[in-house]
Amino acid sequence: MEKILSYIPQLLPYLSVTFEYVGLSLLFGTILALILLAMKLCRFRVVRAVAYGYTTVMRCTPSVILLFIVFYGLPSLLQAWLGVNIQNADAVLFVVATFTLFLGGSVSEVIRAAYLSIDHGQCEAALCVGLSKRQAILRIVAPQAFYLMLPNLCNTLQFLLKEGSLGYIIGLVDITGKAFLLNSNTMSAYVLQIYLALSLIYWPLSIAIEQGFKALERRFSYEAAPVRAADEPAVETEAISARFAKSGEAA
Amino acid sequence: MKIDLSTILSVFIQALSGVPLTLEMTIVPFAIACALGFPMAIVNVKRVPVASHLFKVFISFMRGTPIIVQIFLIYNSMPALINGFCTAAGIDINVFAINPVIYAITAFSLSETAILAEAFRAALNTVDKGQIEAAECVGLTGLRAYTRIVIPQALGSSIPVLGNAVCDLIKTTSLAFSMAILDVTGIAKVQGAASLDYIDAYIAVFLVYLILVLLFENLFALADKRLNAGRRPLQVTR
Numbered sequence: 464m465e466k467i468l469s470y471i472p473q474l475l476p477y478l479s480v481t482f483e484y485v486g487l488s489l490l491f492g493t494i495l496a497l498i499l500l501a502m503k504l505c506r507f508r509v510v511r512a513v514a515y516g517y518t519t520v521m522r523c524t525p526s527v528i529l530l531f532i533v534f535y536g537l538p539s540l541l542q543a544w545l546g547v548n549i550q551n552a553d554a555v556l557f558v559v560a561t562f563t564l565f566l567g568g569s570v571s572e573v574i575r576a577a578y579l580s581i582d583h584g585q586c587e588a589a590l591c592v593g594l595s596k597r598q599a600i601l602r603i604v605a606p607q608a609f610y611l612m613l614p615n616l617c618n619t620l621q622f623l624l625k626e627g628s629l630g631y632i633i634g635l636v637d638i639t640g641k642a643f644l645l646n647s648n649t650m651s652a653y654v655l656q657i658y659l660a661l662s663l664i665y666w667p668l669s670i671a672i673e674q675g676f677k678a679l680e681r682r683f684s685y686e687a688a689p690v691r692a693a694d695e696p697a698v699e700t701e702a703i704s705a706r707f708a709k710s711g712e713a714a
Numbered sequence: 715m716k717i718d719l720s721t722i723l724s725v726f727i728q729a730l731s732g733v734p735l736t737l738e739m740t741i742v743p744f745a746i747a748c749a750l751g752f753p754m755a756i757v758n759v760k761r762v763p764v765a766s767h768l769f770k771v772f773i774s775f776m777r778g779t780p781i782i783v784q785i786f787l788i789y790n791s792m793p794a795l796i797n798g799f800c801t802a803a804g805i806d807i808n809v810f811a812i813n814p815v816i817y818a819i820t821a822f823s824l825s826e827t828a829i830l831a832e833a834f835r836a837a838l839n840t841v842d843k844g845q846i847e848a849a850e851c852v853g854l855t856g857l858r859a860y861t862r863i864v865i866p867q868a869l870g871s872s873i874p875v876l877g878n879a880v881c882d883l884i885k886t887t888s889l890a891f892s893m894a895i896l897d898v899t900g901i902a903k904v905q906g907a908a909s910l911d912y913i914d915a916y917i918a919v920f921l922v923y924l925i926l927v928l929l930f931e932n933l934f935a936l937a938d939k940r941l942n943a944g945r946r947p948l949q950v951t952r
Contacts, residue, residue: 654790669779
């Protein structure tokens with residue numbers, strides 16, 4: 464037990480690498496997802512088919528396989544096309560590239576599903592009361608779609624955190640990679656202690672993500688508070704809901 | 715970058731010989747997980763004291779840690795456990811002769827149990843509470859109301875989720891190579907190392923997984939269509 468606890472501080476500094484690939488993959492993945500979303504809503508059938516086909520292929524690929532394909536394929540691809548040599552690039556680059564490809568597919572589906580589940584009548588109603596098309600989307604559709612996306616985004620983030628641990632296979636030293644190295648250095652004498660320490664880092668992180676998203680869901684729930692834009696200050700929201708609670712009591 | 719089609723084809727054919735093992739590591743854990751996960755879900759829905767709390771911790775741990783870490787833990791602790799158990803029971807056994815597929819199946823079963831327990835719990839909750847009350851009103855006992863009214867509906871609505879779970883499991887079995895198992899991925903790794911042509915080898919396996927997952931996805935879609943005709947399917951989240 465003491466041994467387990469002694470390994471946790473040795474692993475914790477490498478958490479920054481884990482956060483690095485989670486953050487970067489999420490950023491680039493969302494950008495790719497928006498491009499794919501635009502393709503899925505495009506008029507041309509071929510463009511739509513490409514975007515949907517890409518999503519299906521990504522859904523069917525195991526993370527390790529894509530990681531290997533990117534790790535072995537990307538350097539020679541860039542060498543041949545752009546003449547750039549990334550043979551000796553940091554392993555984190557390949558992990559970010561892999562999960563960007565994955566997230567592009569899944570996040571575009573998440574956004575699309577949320578966007579489509581907002582009743583089109585709401586958009587029309589917004590236009591009727593005099594909002595511009597831009598305002599209707601930003602103020603009416605987007606906040607509600609964002610709320611609907613939250614559970615799936617939570618899953619995506621947890622997927623990223625957990626599957627990212629596979630980076631150790633291509634030599635990435637994040638917390639899993641460090642645990643792998645520590646295990647090799649000690650000739651597997653403390654293998655259970657090391658990996659238990661590792662799981663004791665991942666576990667609270669996953670729970671934190673889950674709870675964080677639950678809190679966001681409560682905040683953005685339009686049943687608790689009236690629909691409002693995502694950029695409205697949070698303090699005001701609390702004031703509004705407090706007022707609602709009070710009037711409820713008075714009634 | 716050059717892609718050699720003949721290498722891809724030859725690795726593809728060799729990787730096909732790993733498909734039965736991949737399916738074994740998918741179907742056996744899935745069956746075990748169904749058998750364990752369903753009672754677990756009922757215990758959690760009924761909020762049985764102590765047991766439901768223990769199960770919740772188990773589910774949270776299994777869903778909160780990477781599967782590769784769970785594999786490391788099981789692969790490194792099970793041989794010692796089996797050895798200790800057999801020595802205590804007086805059975806002579808060579809733990810090093812045990813097929814690592816056993817460890818893989820154990821690891822996948824445990825993590826899948828947690829996933830399915832949550833899936834079944836969500837499915838059971840989709841059945842309106844009023845239906846149980848109605849069933850009791852017309853004279854069914856509590857158990858009967860469950861087995862006749864709630865469970866059939868819950869199972870029907872959980873088919874899309876189960877389909878997703880199977881497809882995820884097929885993909886997860888690709889991690890069995892870390893236990894020196896020669897499944898589809900393991901064969902690709904060996905072939906890639908032998909020919910130093912990794913990229914072609916992995917493209918070939920990628921195709922094998924693509925076909926396998928699409929096959930199961932369509933099977934479950936078909937089952938869903940047949941069984942849930944006219945019924946609204948449960949929202950699948952990912």
